[in-house]
Amino acid sequence: MPRADASDPSRRSPKWQARREAIIDTSARLFASQGYHATGINELCDANDLGKGALYHYIGSKEGLLAAIHDRVMDEVMQGAERVAEAGGAPSAQLEMLGDELLEVIHRYPDHVWVFLHEFPALTGERAASFRERRRSYEQRVEAVLRAGVASGEFRDLDPWLTARAWLGMHNYTYLWLKPGHRLSARDVAKPFAEIFIRGIQSKPQGAE
Amino acid sequence: MPRADASDPSRRSPKWQARREAIIDTSARLFASQGYHATGINELCDANDLGKGALYHYIGSKEGLLAAIHDRVMDEVMQGAERVAEAGGAPSAQLEMLGDELLEVIHRYPDHVWVFLHEFPALTGERAASFRERRRSYEQRVEAVLRAGVASGEFRDLDPWLTARAWLGMHNYTYLWLKPGHRLSARDVAKPFAEIFIRGIQSKPQGAE
């Protein structure tokens, strides 16, 4: 059953959707630098070079805009997780790939990710529920890889839930400094992070150096 | 030169200061659950059972209250780092102690830490500068321990700055779920985290299992 919501983006023309995407990206930059609540509709109009009428024509509401920013990040993150699942391989290889994919998104969408990690409590009702479920779904992918590694004996006997939180924190927290223009690329960070983490959870030590 | 600011807490009576502390703690809970900008002065009055006049008598301004919450966290965090520095010992032992101390603060002040990690961009002017400097000072303690471990040969040859970010992310990110009443205590988390991280950066592998 198609949504009755008149602002459903999928019912609009490609041109309309492209304009909307541009508004989402521009607004994400503002929200990231000042905060969601601290950024007024008027500022959004100025930044997007649009009047209030035109802006609302594209976003529906301020919270709708916030949700769109969240979706943009989660779409990319889940696509990365999907690629990893399709590639398969040893748990340690999958974990490293997950890190590559995640840091690539953080590096490519620094503003969106900032908003995502700071302002998710501002989502309400169904938007909040939908977001929480997607986020939880991603976290369970990480846990599943860890569980597989414990089962196969590649990883030592650890708490998959807690270890996933360690991994997620290590990677997600890069949102504070990992951006285009930084001296380090996503891969420059993902590789040493994987080395630390996988060495840290492997059941058998590797050869020295 | 003593500050001319009439709202300088150190110039007030112990009773006044105690009341102010209570207001800070109660308000931190509100800010953590709804966000700083989303919480109005009226809500703060209700939660603290105070009128506007009385509330402003204690906090000076809303941003002053926010700064006080930040200070409460940073005071505790820096005290922990100080204890570690005084204890000394091998870099790996110091790193584990730093983790213990940090997670203890996160576990004990979940609301303050949440506010600290989410709302620091809302600080302006001198308050923002002072906060950034204290935070940076803590991060440099972590880097220094890593550098010492590399120098002594206990850790492999890694980038101290980047490795510190990995460590900080892993630990700070626990603010999302590490709270009193959770199944895990601060130590329950700090120990496995230290095992993962220190194994991950050691220059020589340990004996299996």
Next chain:
DNA sequence: GTCTATAAAAAGATAGAC
């Protein structure tokens, strides 16, 4: 110290002309 009343500005959103 604490209250109530009020100010003064800004918020999100909508209406209706074009």
Next chain:
DNA sequence: GTCTATCTTTTTATAGAC
């Protein structure tokens, strides 16, 4: 589609009585 004008509510903060 886009603009301007306006509505309604809420915001932080202050004034002045008690």
